[in-house]
Amino acid sequence: MENKIQQIEYEVYKDASELAPEDRALLEAARKAVEDAYAPYSRFKVGAALLLANGQCVPGTNQENASYPVGICAERTALSTASSLYPGIAVRTLAVSYHNELGSSLKPISPCGICRQTICEYEQRFNTPIRIIMAGLTGPVFIVKNGGSLMPLSFSSSDML
Numbered sequence: 104m105e106n107k108i109q110q111i112e113y114e115v116y117k118d119a120s121e122l123a124p125e126d127r128a129l130l131e132a133a134r135k136a137v138e139d140a141y142a143p144y145s146r147f148k149v150g151a152a153l154l155l156a157n158g159q160c161v162p163g164t165n166q167e168n169a170s171y172p173v174g175i176c177a178e179r180t181a182l183s184t185a186s187s188l189y190p191g192i193a194v195r196t197l198a199v200s201y202h203n204e205l206g207s208s209l210k211p212i213s214p215c216g217i218c219r220q221t222i223c224e225y226e227q228r229f230n231t232p233i234r235i236i237m238a239g240l241t242g243p244v245f246i247v248k249n250g251g252s253l254m255p256l257s258f259s260s261s262d263m264l
């Protein structure tokens with residue numbers, strides 16, 4: 104038997120003012136998108152913004168439903184929109200933020216498991232890492248260099264060969 108340990112590396116910034124201008128602008132777009140979220144059930148409004156390889160910025164928000172499992176997260180809304188509007192164009196960076204109307208919005212948000220799986224699919228599809236910028240409406244910012252680092256031992260198409 105052998106024990107294996109996998110660690111993840113992420114950058115921690117005091118707040119958005121420490122970010123490079125391009126990252127700060129993308130996080131700003133995600134924070135702006137929060138306002139457009141449809142989250143009447145959880146009151147947890149999430150906004151995402153993607154920077155594509157062609158320079159386009161694509162927003163996304165969570166879209167809830169009275170039948171709760173039907174709802175979709177902001178990250179996947181953004182990825183599906185990008186893939187529909189700009190098919191074949193790689194995603195370089197994803198920024199995500201939120202406003203918790205029932206609590207604090209300070210702690211960086213990180214994508215849920217289904218969104219992580221989806222991000223990994225896009226990384227593999229375009230053979231391009233997707234940087235992920237995670238933040239609240241204010242406060243600290245975390246950045247990981249790729250979605251795969253949030254998905255150790257992930258399942259992908261290569262497992263079906």
Ligand code: THU
Nearest residue numbers: 145147149165176177213214215
């Ligand atoms: N949500 C997102 O949109 N992204 C995340 O990364 C975490 C959760 C949404 C799903 C649901 O509409 C609400 O936040 C509460 O879970």
